Amino acid sequence: MRRVGIRxxxxxxxxGFFGNLFKSFRIFRRGFCNLAGTSGMLTQVLKLRSxxxxxxxxxxxxxxPEDSLSAAMDxxxxxxxxxxxxxxxxxxxxxxxxxxxxxxxxxxxxxxxTQPQELIVIRNQNTKESLALAALGQRYxxxxxxxxxxxSDTRRSKQRYGRRGEEFYSIVDGAFAAMLLMPACINExxxxxxxxxxxxxxxxxxxxxxxxxxxxxxxxxxxxAEKGDKLSRLSRHRIIHYETxxx
Ligand SMILES: Cc1cc2nc3c(=O)[nH]c(=O)nc-3n(C[C@H](O)[C@H](O)[C@H](O)COP(=O)(O)O)c2cc1C
Numbered sequence: 001m002r003r004v005g006i007r008x009x010x011x012x013x014x015x016g017f018f019g020n021l022f023k024s025f026r027i028f029r030r031g032f033c034n035l036a037g038t039s040g041m042l043t044q045v046l047k048l049r050s051x052x053x054x055x056x057x058x059x060x061x062x063x064x065p066e067d068s069l070s071a072a073m074d075x076x077x078x079x080x081x082x083x084x085x086x087x088x089x090x091x092x093x094x095x096x097x098x099x100x101x102x103x104x105x106x107x108x109x110x111x112x113x114t115q116p117q118e119l120i121v122i123r124n125q126n127t128k129e130s131l132a133l134a135a136l137g138q139r140y141x142x143x144x145x146x147x148x149x150x151x152s153d154t155r156r157s158k159q160r161y162g163r164r165g166e167e168f169y170s171i172v173d174g175a176f177a178a179m180l181l182m183p184a185c186i187n188e189x190x191x192x193x194x195x196x197x198x199x200x201x202x203x204x205x206x207x208x209x210x211x212x213x214x215x216x217x218x219x220x221x222x223x224x225a226e227k228g229d230k231l232s233r234l235s236r237h238r239i240i241h242y243e244t245x246x247x
């Protein structure tokens with residue numbers, strides 16, 4: 001009676017772990033009762049093992065869209081790999097790699113789809129040197145083989161949203177662009193660093209930006225020459241709030 005109950009439970013679990021355990025027990029018992037059947041038992045155990053793998057593979061993947069398991073893993077690999085790389089190998093970034101990174105501009109979000117974000121790609125050594133000076137002497141801006149400066153044309157934000165567009169959305173939109181460019185670099189095996197400490201007017205002068213085009217950040221890019229320290233973060237517990245903000 002009890003055994004029937006267990007068997008029913010196993011069936012309702014879709015021949016899951018308990019079902020397979022039950023089968024193993026039966027096979028084992030049969031094996032002890034009939035020594036001559038040892039090789040048959042071995043075959044059944046092997047069959048059972050592959051059946052368990054098949055069932056469990058299915059159970060883990062069945063609620064997720066196709067490829068989402070591997071996609072989720074790629075995402076976390078990139079997030080965990082990212083750090084601000086400030087030292088680069090003496091090795092150029094090929095144009096085809098750069099082109100793949102630049103594809104992210106086709107996927108950027110922006111407030112009201114105003115698309116104020118624009119990028120300036122810099123390989124020229126003199127320009128990189130001037131940018132490094134504008135960035136308060138941060139040398140890796142000049143040492144990286146490649147810099148991308150993210151700027152926002154605030155006219156597009158202002159036209160749609162007035163002052164909030166000009167002073168807030170245009171900056172957020174530019175920051176989003178920068179934050180997508182960096183994982184795109186990691187995805188290509190490169191390192192990148194975001195530089196926000198710079199003199200706006202000096203950057204404007206170097207790149208000949210009109211006043212309405214605001215520099216958001218300089219991203220230095222190259223094959224990374226450092227391992228990078230994983231800086232500790234404030235605890236999740238401390239910075240995540242639910243429903244309302246509390247001290
Ligand atoms: C808005 C902003 C501005 C930043 N400006 C600079 C900068 O000018 N120079 C620099 O070396 N790092 C800069 N950083 C990088 C931060 O120092 C870095 O993200 C932080 O220390 C955490 O380190 P990690 O990103 O390597 O994990 C900036 C980051 C942000 C988000």
